[in-house]
Amino acid sequence: MKKILVVGAGVAGKDVVREIKNEPKIGLKVIGFIDDDPTKAGKIIYGVKVLGKGEEIKKIISKFNVDEVIIAIPSARGEDIKKYVRLCSEAKVGFKIVPRVKEIIEGKAKLESLRKVKVEDLLGRPVVKSDTKGLKEFFRGKRVLITGAAGSIGSELSRQIAAYKPVGLILLDWWENGIFDLQSELTKDFPELNIDYVIASIRDREKVDNIFSSFKPHFVFHAAAYKHVPLMEEFPEEAVKNNILGTLSVAESAKSFGVERFVLVSTDKAANPVNVMGATKLVTEGIGKMLNSQKTKFTSHDGTKFIAVRFGNVLDSYGSVIPIFRKQIEEGGPVTITDRKMTRYFMTIPEAAQLILKAASIGCGGELFVLDMGQPVKIVDLAESMIRLSGFIPGKDIAIEFIGKRPGEKISEEIFSEKEKLSATKEGKIFISKSSGFDIRKLPIFLRKVEKLANNNNRNGIREELKRMGVLG
Incomplete structure (x- = not known):
């Protein structure tokens, strides 16, 4: 069985665990959650324990011989995702992510939607569920x-x-x-x-x-x-x-x-x-x-x-x-x-x-x-x-040129x-x-002029008219 660690014990993380438990044939076993919420520390959620915080992820990966990490925090900041990617890379384990918008709108996360982390995940900001x-x-x-x-x-x-x-x-x-x-x-x-x-x-x-x-x-x-x-x-x-x-x-x-x-x-x-x-x-x-x-x-x-x-x-x-x-x-x-x-x-x-x-x-x-x-x-x-x-x-x-x-x-x-x-x-x-x-107020006259210039392919005239209108520096 492939050992899975789920980052995020919220709604999306619970959905992922539920789907894995309902599909035993896929050969995955969730060994625990990672979550920074101190009120969730040590809790059992759907039969799975919250093992620690994000900063402990490398230690937990090593201790439980984790094969893959699933990042299940759709509302996370890009900086947080970047942190988990760096820690997983340093621990030499694979990682996937729950996409950040669709399940927030629809209220659910599915295993089939899991994908590799993209650069936009690292730069993106949290999507507000409300x-x-x-x-x-x-x-x-x-x-x-x-x-x-x-x-x-x-x-x-x-x-x-x-x-x-x-x-x-x-x-x-x-x-x-x-x-x-x-x-x-x-x-x-x-x-x-x-x-x-x-x-x-x-x-x-x-x-x-x-x-x-x-x-x-x-x-x-x-x-x-x-x-x-x-x-x-x-x-x-x-x-x-x-x-x-x-x-x-x-x-x-x-x-x-x-x-x-x-x-x-x-x-x-x-x-x-x-x-x-x-x-x-x-x-x-x-x-x-x-x-x-x-x-x-x-x-x-x-x-x-x-x-x-x-x-x-x-x-x-x-x-x-x-x-x-x-x-x-x-x-x-x-x-x-x-x-x-x-x-x-x-x-x-x-x-x-x-x-x-x-x-x-x-x-x-x-x-x-x-x-x-x-x-x-x-x-x-x-x-x-x-x-x-x-x-x-x-x-x-x-190389970069x-x-x-x-x-x-x-x-x-x-x-x-x-x-x-x-x-x-x-x-x-x-x-x-x-x-x-x-x-x-000058737009109606400008629009007539610039349409005529465009129809005549007068490129210099277009640029001059844009400058006269005050929209081109």
């Missing part, structure tokens, strides 16, 4: 449209909102392969949920209107956007067409069809933008504020509430440094970094999605919510952590500009700003 009750009520009886649903944030929003059991989900993306994969996943995980999958471009206003007319969503989460800074520097006309005009298309349609809430997923690159991508996202924040201030013809509610949520980089998103570093490590290196001093704010995809949902639920309309990203992470430290998690020594087994920053990049990012005055909300990780960072 957030889920209000969100379940928030989505009750609602139809929810998500644009960019096949992307990193869009797909995670789809998973989390599905777990809150809305009356219907409409998942829209132009990327057919991504939608196909998401459909396969959600059909398996949520077989009873009413989910519609739509292949469409947000640039196609007529089709967007038809989608709103057919599905009549109550909430819209707009995650569709081009995000790669160097590519958008090269093709600014595409950034304008997709990020600005695509957002305008979906937002105006949402308002016309009486959507209750429109939530824009934004980026820290919209703070004091020095690149086209960031500038276009700052404009989309302004579009929401502009439409929010306009009167509505609907009497069933006060009109569409337009809300923007801004945050930094999400770990392991498509095209981000995590999958790039992972591939470089698999190929034997080197891992390439633009600059030794480069830092970025990071957040795990599940945490970002949950905070987006929470901000959406507390917004009254016209706000820019800024998520607390914690402390910036040095990219070189991130690379070294990934190399160690892969079982190699940085600089010895896998510095190649210089790319067009439009900053050494360090900001989450908000000096023009945007932040104030706290009752949610500890969410701040609010009501300043747009530029004069939104």
